[in-house]
Amino acid sequence: MICGRFFRLLASAALVAAPFALQAQSQPAHVHGQIKLDVVVDGPTVVVTMESPLDNFVGFERAPRNDDEKKMVDEAVAKLRAADTLFTIDPAGNCKLGPVDLRAPVLGLGATPAGAPAAGHADLDATFAFNCASAAATKFIDVGLFTAFKGPRQIEVQIAAPQGQFKRTLKRPNARIAWSK
Ligand SMILES: [Zn+2]
Structure with a gap:
C-alpha cells in the first residue's frame, strides 16, 4: 500500500491550510505493513x-462498525495482551511478562495523545514489559507478530542492551531479533 505516501501528501496539503498541522508532520512515519520496535x-x-498502524492488526483504522x-x-x-506468546525472549534471561500497555484512541484504549489526529489514519502503539532474573544475558527475541497477524511485513528494530546499540530489520517470515558483541 502507498498509504504512507498518501498520508504525507495529505499532511503537506494540510500544512498550507492550517498552521497547527505542523504537529502532524512531526508524527512518526505511518506506513501500512511496517512496525517499529524499540x-x-x-x-x-x-x-x-x-x-x-492499526491497519496491521485489524485491517482498518477506526472504531469497529x-x-x-x-x-x-x-x-x-x-493476542497483544498475551505478549509472552508474541515475544519469546531468550530463555537465558529467564523473563516473565509484566505490564502490557496498549494505546489506540480510536478503539478507546489508553489516553488520548496530544496533538491533532492524522485524518483517516490511526496507530496502535504498545509497551510490553518483561521482568527477568538475568536480563543482561538475553541475546535474542523471537517475534511472533508475522504469524499472529496478516498485516505486518517488515519490522524495524532498535535495541539498547548491555552489549551495545543495534539496528535490525525483520522481513516476513524472519522472526528472530538477535544481538551480541
Ligand atoms: Zn494508516
Whole structure:
C-alpha cells in the first residue's frame, strides 16, 4: 500500500491550510505493513515499545462498525495482551511478562495523545514489559507478530542492551531479533 505516501501528501496539503498541522508532520512515519520496535534491556527488565498502524492488526483504522469488526478488534487486543506468546525472549534471561500497555484512541484504549489526529489514519502503539532474573544475558527475541497477524511485513528494530546499540530489520517470515558483541 502507498498509504504512507498518501498520508504525507495529505499532511503537506494540510500544512498550507492550517498552521497547527505542523504537529502532524512531526508524527512518526505511518506506513501500512511496517512496525517499529524499540527493545531496551536495562537492569532486571526487557521493555519492548511498539509503534504500528492499526491497519496491521485489524485491517482498518477506526472504531469497529459491526459485530464482525468488534470480534476482530477483541481478538487482536487479546493476542497483544498475551505478549509472552508474541515475544519469546531468550530463555537465558529467564523473563516473565509484566505490564502490557496498549494505546489506540480510536478503539478507546489508553489516553488520548496530544496533538491533532492524522485524518483517516490511526496507530496502535504498545509497551510490553518483561521482568527477568538475568536480563543482561538475553541475546535474542523471537517475534511472533508475522504469524499472529496478516498485516505486518517488515519490522524495524532498535535495541539498547548491555552489549551495545543495534539496528535490525525483520522481513516476513524472519522472526528472530538477535544481538551480541
Ligand atoms: Zn494508516
